[in-house]
Amino acid sequence: MWLTSSSIGRKLVMAVTGVCLVLFVTFHCLMNAIAIVYPAAYNVICEFLGANWYALVASMGLALLFIIHIVYAVWLTLQNRKARGNDRYSINKRPATVEWSSQNMLVLGIVVLAFLAVHMIQFWAKMQLQEIRGVEGVIPPSIGTLFIQEAFSCVWTPIVYIIGFVALWFHMNHGFWSMFQSIGWDNATWLPRLKTIACWWTTIVIALFIAQAVVFTVNAHNDFYKKDPVLRDQYKEVIGKVVGIPADRFSYDQVPTAEDLQKAKTEVDNLRKNPQMMSQYGVDAAMLENQLKSIEAWTSILPFVDYLNDAAENVEAVEVEAVQEVQPEN
Structure with a gap:
């Protein structure tokens, strides 16, 4: 099959999956912003994106995109190293036209993957996975704000997240414009424009992520998500549904x-x-x-x-x- 047997085909697969993942990261950033601006609405979204069939289909599709992207990334890296052979050891200095992130995309991807694993353990495993298993912990899976509270109460969480976000910036910035290069948009006119768009897009998204992590950390250490009156009223509704008592x-x-x-x-x-x-x-x-x-x-x-x-x-x-x-x- 052309998408697997051809180097161009494999790069095209990387580009398409990369576009989808960039859009997902952007959506995730916007969803996190809701948790800051209107935390109660964030919980409504978490409930909507629980273990419902459409959320499960989306989660499986997203997981498939990640797997394909990772497999093809490793595949292309090994292919490039095999093609270069021993020549890749003969040059110690990076060419001026080659970005650092371009030579370290696999390493950056591994760092991002490790960060993703931490993020999924702190959130997905305690929310959607718990609903799928039919098992609940102390906090109901639909109350995302309290999982933010628990995660960012840990001293190490913002440190890990910021490291992950920095790695994601390098990985996403290079991947953003290079995926267009893979499909032929690499002329002298469009490539500089795409690099500029990639830099701005990635910088805005990652800057928002870092700002959100800081706000979440401050709020968590002040027990905001436990004490906020609006949220506590919303938690009443969750409790009321379980015990059969109206929230009021x-x-x-x-x-x-x-x-x-x-x-x-x-x-x-x-x-x-x-x-x-x-x-x-x-x-x-x-x-x-x-x-x-x-x-x-x-x-x-x-x-x-x-x-x-x-x-x-x-x-x-x-x-x-x-x-x-x-x-x-x-």
């Missing part, structure tokens, strides 16, 4: 404890074993079954509620301490 009737202060739930479950179990007592209390099996479902729902969401309440309690403690420091001694 739910209060973080009126949440049963684990001991309360265990006690209630024991009482329900005892009633189910005693028909006479069921008759005495005027309940039937269906009512007890509903109570058990309610207890199970609260039990499943309680760690998340405790997670949010711990943040609120820490805020209140700090505020009380600050007030006490301001008050003069009698």
Whole structure:
């Protein structure tokens, strides 16, 4: 097949997959911007892009693009090295017309791939993958802002991300214009223009990514995504859906404890074993079954509620301490 047997065909595949990946990176940057401007809307998008069929199809398509791009990149690199043979060792100085990134695209790609692995472990593995598996941790998979909170609370996260973004800048900047060169747009008029467009596009996207990482880090260390009133109201809706309570009737202060739930479950179990007592209390099996479902729902969401309440309690403690420091001694 021409796309695999020909060097030009392989470069064309690299170019097409590269265009798609550049567009995805740009989309991802814009989506991250929403997390800064309107965090609640970001969670809505995360829920929309959960484990729904269209999101899964898009994820599989994106994964396929990455795999093809990586395989062809390695293939072309090995092909070029084989073609040069020992001659590539005879020149130690890089020609003035050859960019540094051009000679190190594979290395840059490996750095970007390592960064991508970290990013996927911090987000995709805890969000969409959890939904696919039908398993949830403390934080529901649809609440992306709290995964930002957890990821960027780590000291090393912004460092890793900035290193990854710098590598991505070099990789994307060179790849952006060279993919057009691969399809024949390499004349003296268009190539300089494409290089300029590539530089501006890549610089804007990566600069936004770095700025977003800084904002996420500052917000995370201030527990913004746990304390923000708008977000906490949105989290109420998530909790309410699980336990069957409207968000406007739910209060973080009126949440049963684990001991309360265990006690209630024991009482329900005892009633189910005693028909006479069921008759005495005027309940039937269906009512007890509903109570058990309610207890199970609260039990499943309680760690998340405790997670949010711990943040609120820490805020209140700090505020009380600050007030006490301001008050003069009698």
